[in-house]
Amino acid sequence: MIRHSWALLILVGIGCTKGGGGSNNFSLAPEQTGFAQELEYNNKIDVLWVIDNSPGMGDYQVKIAEQADSLINFFVERGFDFQMAATTTDMRSSGERGKFLGxxxxxxxxxxxxxxxxxxxxAPGNSGSGTERGLEAMKLALTPGQHTSTNGGFVRSDAALVIVFVSSEDDWSVGNSIDYIDFLNNLKPIFEFGAQGWLANYIGIIEDSTECRTLGEFSDLGYRYMDIVGASNGVNQSICSSELRTALENIRERISGMIMEYKLAREPVAETIVVTIDGVVVPNDAVNGWTYHPDRMLIRFHGSWIPKANETVKIDYQPLRAK
Known part of the structure; x- marks a missing residue:
């Protein structure tokens, strides 16, 4: 757990005005608040990759593997305490069935x-089942007591959980999408300090386009994967890009943004929020800066302004209501 501390300053003034006949009228001056709190974020993440290893997936796997150094180096430079593991979408008796690879x-x-x-x-190859059951594989991989020799110890109680699905077709797991969303919500609920417990991302077929055909003349959109992603406010990226660097960059930044969400102690007047990192003012920008999310009173960082673990983050604002 990384903590950022900063000072609290509340100034309350009493104003005095002269009224008619020499009498004094006293009024309470507006509260001026530089409100502060001890900010903390959890730098622990457990990242599970669920890879489609059906026939035809080999080239896509290679494209992702080519970006491995950039992804790993980003996490290391940010000081993340991470665990990574991978399984496949193959749920046959001869397949992985959620067991971690390697x-x-x-x-x-x-x-x-x-x-x-x-x-x-x-990049586990393309000799797996053509009936992709990635959601089932994910659930088995994360269920306590399953595959303990390989998967045991992966889900840490104090770490955020991230799942990345990679598939060129939709999922064929038993049950509905909501069943798997409920499983993840129960496994990794929101942390006490307000941070999200889990996040899903998808690299696959995200729109019906003539430029992205993976089944001959058809596009098999990953609707069920995108349901899971939508429930966690994750990122959907096209698998048909000539190179997948941008897709991996967007996913890594969303992961960073999730674990570096700051929950404010009090509801702010949004227009008064000022964010600094090591004394430098951060712009209010959804692409490269910070954004405020009033539904959960969170500050979220984006782009090059995602803080590193050793940087000091300060958030000043005027509370909407005085306590």
Whole structure:
């Protein structure tokens, strides 16, 4: 847990005005508040990749693997305490059925040869089942007591959970999307300090386009994956890009934004919010800066302004209501 501390200053003045006949009329001056709190975010993340390994997926896997060093280096530079693991969408008796790939099955910043091992995990080949059941695989992978020799210890109680689905077709798991959303909400509820407990992202078919055909003349949109992503305010990215650098960059920034969400202690007057990082004012910008989300009273960072673990974040604002 990373903590950022800053000072509290509340100035309340009493104004005195002269009335007629020399009498004194006293009034309470407007409250001027530089409100502060101890800010904290959780730098622990557990990232599960669910990779479609059906026939025809090999080239897509290679494109993602080519961006492995950029993704890993970003997490390391930000000081994240991360775990990464991968499984496939193959739920046949001969498939992974949610079991993590490789040895070691869980990768951390301290794992020797981390980048190369991660590349191997997200490019497992294309000999898997053509009936992709990624949601079932995800649930089995994260269910306590399943595959304990490989998956045990992956879901940490104090870490945010991130799932990245990669598939060129929709999901064929049993049950409805809401069943899997409920599973994730129960597994990783919102933290006490207001941060989101889980986040799903999807790299796949996100629109019906003649430029993105993965089934001959058809596009099999990943509706069920996108349902899960939508429930967590995650990111959907097209698998048909000539190179997937932008897709991975958008996903990594959304992950960073999630674990670096700051919940304000009091409801602010939104127009008075001023955010600084190491004394530099951060612009209010949804692409490269910060945004305020009143539904949960959160400040979220974007782009190059996502703070690193050793930077000091200050948020000043006037509370909407005095306590």
């Amino acid at each position: 040895i070691p099955s869980i990768l951390t910043p301290q794992t020797p040869g981390l980048v190369d091992l991660f590349r191997a995990r997200i």
